[in-house]
Amino acid sequence: xxxxxxxxxxxxxxxxxxxxxxxxxxxxxxxxxxxxxxxxxxxxxxxxxxxxxxxxxxxxxxxxxxxxxxxxxxxxxxxxxxxxxxxxxxxxxxxxxxxxxxxxxxxxxxxxxxxxxxxxxxxxxxxxxxxxxxxxxxxxxxxxxxxxxxxxxxxxxxxxxxxxxxxxxxxxxxxxxxxxxxxxxxxxxxxxxxxxxxxxxxxxxxxxxxxxxxxxxxxxxxxxxxxxxxxxxxxxxxxxxxxxxxxxxxxxxxxxxxxxxxxxxxxxxxxxxxxxxxxxxxxxxxxxxxxxxxxxxxxxxxxxxxxxxxxxxxxxxxxxxxxxxxxxxxxxxxxxxxxxxxxxxxxxxxxxxxxxxxxxxxxxxxxxxxxxxxxxxxxxxxxxxxxxxxxxxxxxxxxxxxxxxxxxxxxxxxxxxxxxxxxxxxxxxxxxxxxxxxxxxx
Ligand code: PA5
Numbered sequence: 382x383x384x385x386x387x388x389x390x391x392x393x394x395x396x397x398x399x400x401x402x403x404x405x406x407x408x409x410x411x412x413x414x415x416x417x418x419x420x421x422x423x424x425x426x427x428x429x430x431x432x433x434x435x436x437x438x439x440x441x442x443x444x445x446x447x448x449x450x451x452x453x454x455x456x457x458x459x460x461x462x463x464x465x466x467x468x469x470x471x472x473x474x475x476x477x478x479x480x481x482x483x484x485x486x487x488x489x490x491x492x493x494x495x496x497x498x499x500x501x502x503x504x505x506x507x508x509x510x511x512x513x514x515x516x517x518x519x520x521x522x523x524x525x526x527x528x529x530x531x532x533x534x535x536x537x538x539x540x541x542x543x544x545x546x547x548x549x550x551x552x553x554x555x556x557x558x559x560x561x562x563x564x565x566x567x568x569x570x571x572x573x574x575x576x577x578x579x580x581x582x583x584x585x586x587x588x589x590x591x592x593x594x595x596x597x598x599x600x601x602x603x604x605x606x607x608x609x610x611x612x613x614x615x616x617x618x619x620x621x622x623x624x625x626x627x628x629x630x631x632x633x634x635x636x637x638x639x640x641x642x643x644x645x646x647x648x649x650x651x652x653x654x655x656x657x658x659x660x661x662x663x664x665x666x667x668x669x670x671x672x673x674x675x676x677x678x679x680x681x682x683x684x685x686x687x688x689x690x691x692x693x694x695x696x697x698x699x700x701x702x703x704x705x706x707x708x709x710x711x712x713x714x715x716x717x718x719x720x721x722x723x724x725x726x727x728x729x730x731x732x733x734x735x736x737x738x739x740x741x742x743x744x745x746x747x748x749x750x751x752x753x754x755x756x757x758x759x760x761x762x763x764x765x766x767x768x769x770x771x772x773x774x775x776x777x778x779x780x781x782x783x784x785x786x787x788x789x790x791x792x793x794x795x796x797x798x799x800x801x802x803x804x805x806x807x808x809x810x811x812x813x814x815x816x817x818x819x820x821x822x823x
Pocket of ligand 1: 460461524
């Protein structure tokens with residue numbers, strides 16, 4: 382069985398990474414022994430085993446929603462939707478919606494766009510749809526707002542009893558408005574355990590139910606994660622999560638590379654990068670420290686960001702996610718006239734062209750002073766995405782401890798909420814409201 386691999390060979394010499402060995406092992410011990418900062422949020426560490434007893438029930442719920450719905454709306458924001466969206470987008474056909482595949486999984490509550498919600502409500506009009514509402518706190522404004530609108534629409538279209546069957550809530554066991562509402566309405570629920578933070582929750586029902594609803598194999602995803610968890614117990618020399626944490630910290634702390642770009646050459650990986658940005662940005666960006674996580678989709682963004690990456694300020698490091706083998710084959714045809722001059726590609730697979738673009742880009746960026754790390758997936762499927770997810774989560778925990786921050790809190794996220802509530806005159810925010818309005822008048 383192949384596994385995902387990691388290499389820092391185009392970024393750093395082994396001596397530099399090996400200097401971190403003791404610190405990295407200590408950070409990993411702090412993580413696994415639960416003795417570090419934020420140690421009440423380590424429930425994700427053993428999720429690949431701990432979730433097993435729930436898999437059958439999650440699958441049964443997904444099967445019911447798939448049978449009864451043409452559209453399944455997945456409501457959530459941040460860690461409550463990005464993991465599922467990342468896996469689903471990576472595995473779905475690029476044009477599945479246009480091919481009429483059913484059921485479609487669509488997302489809501491990840492923004493407050495009025496046009497977005499209007500268009501979603503228009504799409505759902507007269508359709509058989511169901512709702513998965515995910516919010517750990519059960520109080521987040523964006524998903525709560527979307528849920529009220531769509532729950533009302535579902536009840537009006539299909540009746541209260543059907544809505545009760547077709548709404549599933551994933552939230553805290555006891556606390557929060559969503560729990561109260563779910564209990565009162567008698568919805569099917571799954572619990573987000575207290576010790577699992579949003580951005581580490583993709584391998585819990587938060588990610589697994591929407592992934593199963595899209596028709597993907599959650600057993601294989603969890604198996605991949607479990608196998609990666611086992612690999613994370615290997616010594617430093619064979620432990621890719623430890624090596625990734627060491628390499629990126631060497632580049633950041635000693636070589637001034639303040640921005641890490643996650644790069645893909647596979648358009649379906651766009652949302653894997655979005656998930657990764659939250660995981661690393663929210664975990665490390667605190668106490669005025671942290672690598673800034675950015676992402677680009679190549680070769681698309683080589684035509685917009687390529688200039689800066691090759692030639693701009695030298696603050697960048699790159700981590701490329703490379704998929705060794707495309708799932709489908711497209712051979713480039715010969716053309717007698719060759720008016721486009723592309724006959725040198727005739728008989729080659731499109732993926733071979735993409736791979737040469739990838740190699741050429743990596744070499745050019747290294748020459749331009751952008752250290753290049755490489756993660757390789759043998760193929761894009763549930764199993765390797767499961768490995769990748771656990772790999773990134775484990776390396777993130779280690780990396781946060783190397784930076785001496787608490788990787789499992791997010792105090793900075795509250796600042797905008799406080800201002801928004803004050804500006805919307807939410808009861809309890811009167812003082813903040815007066816202060817903000819005075820400030821805006823200045
Ligand atoms: O990682 C996190 O903690 C956040 O991104 C949350 O998941 C996000 O803010 C949504 O919170 P909740 O699930 O409580 O609605």
